[in-house]
Amino acid sequence: MATVQVSEAEKVYILHGIRDDLRVDGRGCEDYRHMEVETDVVSNTDGSAKVTLGHTAVLVGIKAEIGKPRPLIPNEGYLEFFVDCSANATPEFEGRGGEELGTELSNILYKVFNNEHSLDLRSLCISPGEHCWVLYVDVLLLQCDGNLYDAISIAIKAALFNTKIPRVHISSDDEGGKEIELSDDPYDCMRVDVENVPCIVTLCKIGHRHVVDATLQEKACSVASLIISVTHKGVITCTRKVGRGSLDPESICEMTEAGRRVGKALHSPLIKLLQQEESLGKKRQKVGFLG
Amino acid sequence: MAVDMRLPTVIKAMSLSVSAADRKDMVVPGDVITSDTGFMRGHGTYVDEDKLTASVAGEVQRVDKLICVRPLKTRFNGEVGDVVVGRITEVQQKRWKVETNSRLDSVLLLSSVNLPGGELRRRSAEDELTMREYLQEGDLISAEVQSVFSDGALSLHTRSLKYGKLGQGVLVQLSPSLIKRQKTHFHNLPCGASIILGNNGFVWLYPTPGQQEEEAGGFYTSLEPVSLSDREVISRLRNCLLALAAHKVLLYDTSVLYCYESSLQHQVKDILKPEVMEEIVMLTQQKLLEQEG
Numbered sequence: 001m002a003t004v005q006v007s008e009a010e011k012v013y014i015l016h017g018i019r020d021d022l023r024v025d026g027r028g029c030e031d032y033r034h035m036e037v038e039t040d041v042v043s044n045t046d047g048s049a050k051v052t053l054g055h056t057a058v059l060v061g062i063k064a065e066i067g068k069p070r071p072l073i074p075n076e077g078y079l080e081f082f083v084d085c086s087a088n089a090t091p092e093f094e095g096r097g098g099e100e101l102g103t104e105l106s107n108i109l110y111k112v113f114n115n116e117h118s119l120d121l122r123s124l125c126i127s128p129g130e131h132c133w134v135l136y137v138d139v140l141l142l143q144c145d146g147n148l149y150d151a152i153s154i155a156i157k158a159a160l161f162n163t164k165i166p167r168v169h170i171s172s173d174d175e176g177g178k179e180i181e182l183s184d185d186p187y188d189c190m191r192v193d194v195e196n197v198p199c200i201v202t203l204c205k206i207g208h209r210h211v212v213d214a215t216l217q218e219k220a221c222s223v224a225s226l227i228i229s230v231t232h233k234g235v236i237t238c239t240r241k242v243g244r245g246s247l248d249p250e251s252i253c254e255m256t257e258a259g260r261r262v263g264k265a266l267h268s269p270l271i272k273l274l275q276q277e278e279s280l281g282k283k284r285q286k287v288g289f290l291g
Numbered sequence: 292m293a294v295d296m297r298l299p300t301v302i303k304a305m306s307l308s309v310s311a312a313d314r315k316d317m318v319v320p321g322d323v324i325t326s327d328t329g330f331m332r333g334h335g336t337y338v339d340e341d342k343l344t345a346s347v348a349g350e351v352q353r354v355d356k357l358i359c360v361r362p363l364k365t366r367f368n369g370e371v372g373d374v375v376v377g378r379i380t381e382v383q384q385k386r387w388k389v390e391t392n393s394r395l396d397s398v399l400l401l402s403s404v405n406l407p408g409g410e411l412r413r414r415s416a417e418d419e420l421t422m423r424e425y426l427q428e429g430d431l432i433s434a435e436v437q438s439v440f441s442d443g444a445l446s447l448h449t450r451s452l453k454y455g456k457l458g459q460g461v462l463v464q465l466s467p468s469l470i471k472r473q474k475t476h477f478h479n480l481p482c483g484a485s486i487i488l489g490n491n492g493f494v495w496l497y498p499t500p501g502q503q504e505e506e507a508g509g510f511y512t513s514l515e516p517v518s519l520s521d522r523e524v525i526s527r528l529r530n531c532l533l534a535l536a537a538h539k540v541l542l543y544d545t546s547v548l549y550c551y552e553s554s555l556q557h558q559v560k561d562i563l564k565p566e567v568m569e570e571i572v573m574l575t576q577q578k579l580l581e582q583e584g
Binding site for chain 2: 025
């Protein structure tokens with residue numbers, strides 16, 4: 001992750017501020033920065049979303065392709081994640097600098113979605129054992145200002161909501177084999193049910209308290225963080241501790257409870273916003289990247 | 292616990308009534324400035340088929356026969372006498388390298404600092420070995436530009452009691468072209484905080500020191516907790532600075548103060564919402580126009 005240098009006196013100032021629940025930009029310990037979500041920004045994907053959280057900007061594109069299902073689970077489709085840390089975000093990502101962070105992010109995304117409740121993978125099956133839909137989720141980091149996990153998970157949920165998978169008809173041709181036909185009508189498509197898709201909350205331990213949505217300066221003052229992915233019902237699908245410091249078991253319990261509370265509250269405004277955006281339809285003024 | 296999620300909107304350019312005579316000559320790279328060959332070309336221009344064309348985005352400045360373009364977004368080009376706020380990046384033999392948002396890291400020589408103890412003496416070998424005890428990597432300092440090296444790097448000095456290592460506070464990084472050149476860059480604002488507007492775009496906000504003997508150039512940095520009311524003032528000022536910078540308003544003590552006063556009706560964390568920012572900056576610009584006129 002991009003790092004900034006902070007002096008000892010600045011660290012002390014930030015620490016005391018968080019202790020009094022007043023961060024440098026006036027937020028409380030559990031407040032998010034200003035967030036902007038827009039879907040359907042990339043025209044040649046089946047679903048896309050761009051999320052700006054403070055100065056962090058993340059772009060997610062989803063492409064649906066027909067592939068062979070996994071041998072152990074023949075009647076389900078699957079997702080493939082790839083995170084690309086673009087050199088636009090920070091000079092540290094130039095060349096192969098962003099690879100390590102990219103693989104770490106995609107591994108966590110695999111873990112978060114690796115359960116039967118997040119997405120109904122059975123709906124992605126076309127014919128068991130032979131054909132299924134594979135959703136390739138590509139994440140591009142445009143700007144890095146702290147809190148990547150949260151922004152990426154919100155963008156993935158918005159992009160999945162926006163994804164339109166064309167309907168297929170299976171017909172048997174003359175030799176007895178199966179032939180797949182995509183429907184000609186571009187509006188005849190099925191949508192993915194994103195109700196149970198989890199959102200990731202990152203909690204950074206600074207001093208004796210934890211903060212949500214840390215900026216790069218606050219990250220430099222913390223030694224350990226907890227990453228929790230929570231669904232809208234409050235079910236935790238994945239927990240991971242990152243950072244070189246140690247966490248007390250009591251504080252882990254406290255942070256998990258706080259993460260569950262914060263994560264649960266993220267989903268309803270997001271779904272409402274996405275539904276509002278969709279209801280605008282053609283009248284929506286597309287902002288894209290030139291806003 | 293608040294989550295503020297919304298759809299993005301196009302940011303409209305905001306400008307109060309600007310008469311045609313006031314309108315500055317803005318160009319983008321590739322714009323033809325003039326086809327007259329009688330002019331000399333300065334910085335930011337090049338000659339393309341006998342036409343003087345701009346190579347950067349900014350304002351055209353004409354001095355007699357010299358035309359140059361002053362870019363809006365640029366690295367800090369220091370002059371002698373500028374006050375800068377910088378961060379130590381390296382500790383080398385007899386010098387520190389300071390990051391000041393310029394093309395090259397600036398240099399702070401060991402002979403250009405006031406040693407702790409205050410006495411004027413020759414720098415010994417022991418001083419060289421204990422440099423890190425005074426200024427470490429990551430520390431913030433306020434300094435003045437003493438001279439400019441031939442390669443463009445700045446040489447800084449902190450040989451006055453008002454310069455030196457900075458203690459607790461908040462650093463805001465902005466563009467150098469937004470800072471107005473003034474007689475003094477150190478202000479004690481009446482709202483209860485102090486501000487250093489570095490010419491290089493780095494602005495330092497800190498709680499006003501209690502007694503006057505605890506000045507910023509001191510060797511000892513106080514690590515006492517800052518009171519909650521002072522913290523609120525500093526956070527509000529920080530958000531106001533970001534709001535003014537987002538709308539490209541020139542920064543000096545009066546504009547910052549007016550912006551602070553206009554923002555008092557909102558909560559500190561709401562200032563960074565786009566519509567609140569717009570409202571506050573409009574009020575500030577109105578007040579500034581009234582004061583001029």
